[in-house]
Amino acid sequence: MPPVEWRSYSSVPLGSPTQEIEAVLIHCPDVDASGAEEIATTVVAAAVGNTVFDAHGAHLRRVSFQAERVKAVLDSRAG
Numbered sequence: 537m538p539p540v541e542w543r544s545y546s547s548v549p550l551g552s553p554t555q556e557i558e559a560v561l562i563h564c565p566d567v568d569a570s571g572a573e574e575i576a577t578t579v580v581a582a583a584v585g586n587t588v589f590d591a592h593g594a595h596l597r598r599v600s601f602q603a604e605r606v607k608a609v610l611d612s613r614a615g
Contacts, residue, residue, distance in 0.1 A: 581601070585601075588609075588610075592610055592613060594610050594613045596609055
């Protein structure tokens with residue numbers, strides 16, 4: 537496998553055909569959470585926080601982004 541060269545890397549263009557992905561949910565109420573979604577959770581929180589900063593200049597530095605805290609941060613920027 538050749539080394540990754542980020543300057544020439546391009547993502548898949550919007551609307552490109554993709555492989556089908558099948559999601560299977562397994563109902564196991566008696567088993568503790570196994571951590572399948574935690575990795576995605578941190579990335580999503582950072583993306584939402586950066587989006588709010590790009591749009592409003594307000595830093596959301598704590599998750600979860602509860603409505604009251606988000607509104608307080610946005611209101612502090614408006615004053």
